[in-house]
Amino acid sequence: MFAGVDWSQQLLNGLFAGSAYALFAVGYTLIFGVLDILNLAHHSIYMLGAFFALALVTGSVRGLGALPLTLPFWAALLAAMILAGLVGVLLDRIAFAPLRRRPDTHFAGMISSIAMAIIFEALAIRAFGAAPSQFPFDAVPVTPVAIGTAILPFSWALVIVASLILVVALTVLLRYSRLGRAIRAVAENPKAARLLGIDVERTIGLSFFISAALGGVAGILYGLAVNRLDPLMGRPVELKGLAVIIVGGMGSVPGAVLGGYILGLTEVLSIALTRTSAYRDAIAFVLLFLILVVRPRGLLGTRSVREA
């Protein structure tokens, strides 16, 4: 029945999709962990990051004209990551900070972040055009990576490796650095953190920078891997990312990674097993649902999801 299916290939394909989801989801869950607010503009920063990198690699913006410089892909990746992070800080200042001192900031913040997502997407359509764009064919090496009998495009392998490195780096940062301790303290209790001398606003701002930079890298690498960037590219990953962080346990970074890998592998393996992509999302989401039935707090969630 499964003759001809190269399972190592399927596993790597699933690992690729899962890595992309995980990278998107860790930044998403980080903000939820710190602020208890869903940043529903995370997917628009994912998209902006991809377009920042494209603009820097090609040295031009479709709707605006030439830039004064072009960068090699790796420099553009780094620069676009920083730019995406700065957009995240801006997003916090505009959509979240003014609402923070009000009593019900949860819903207000969600809604203002939806508004920011729409604004970012509209600006991207103006600047980069609604038609899909691509990174140049040879932006990264074009030789595929062979692992056993499996073959991956270089860009797919890059997603798997980069995602792993960044997630480990984020975990180390949160666990062992001064900033990481401050972020965890603010997540635990902002008032107590402030009493202990932590600059809460600054910590939140830096959390947004990290979250958005990771979201931006996810967009760049995924856009590179599937050869397609467009201003609405964040939409499909927005809901999947939400499912991933809920299943992983809201606010849990390792949970988001685990949830991302589970979703990616389930999607790919369900196609390999059923020989059709028709049930891909149905199978993946039924599994996620079952996980939540057994573990309502998510796989690695330590606290109950707040009553909405």
Added chain:
Amino acid sequence: MIVSALANEGTQIVVQARQLGLSKPIIGGNGLNSPAIIKNAGQAAEGVIVGAAWNSANDAPENKRFIEAYKAKFANAEPDQFAAQAYAGIYILAEALRIAGPNADRAALRDAMTRVKNVPTVLGPFSFKENRDGDHPPVVQIVKDGKFDILK
């Protein structure tokens, strides 16, 4: 590998096939007959074979005039096959109107359409067959040095 897709998705497929190291020929239909493929897939588009209704490199005067007029109107954008077919369509309709003569009604125009014979268009001389299919010379192109060339 045969790719039946429009330009955007075709670009993604062609690029990924080459990134996976597939070096076999890629053959596409009308949808791939677009300068967007060459522009967006870059060197991955080299060698892609496209069976098509319209050949951008055809140097018949009406074709040259069409390409120049299109570029002048749309900020120097290159026309694709769909633009060429729409442009040819107007010429075919005009010819039918000419055959139908003045004060033609719907039935007369319909009958005139069946009598359209060898109208010079950007697709080459165009006629309608008995079964209402369009009849004009097809071309097979290959991407060579970043341009569509005739496959010989």
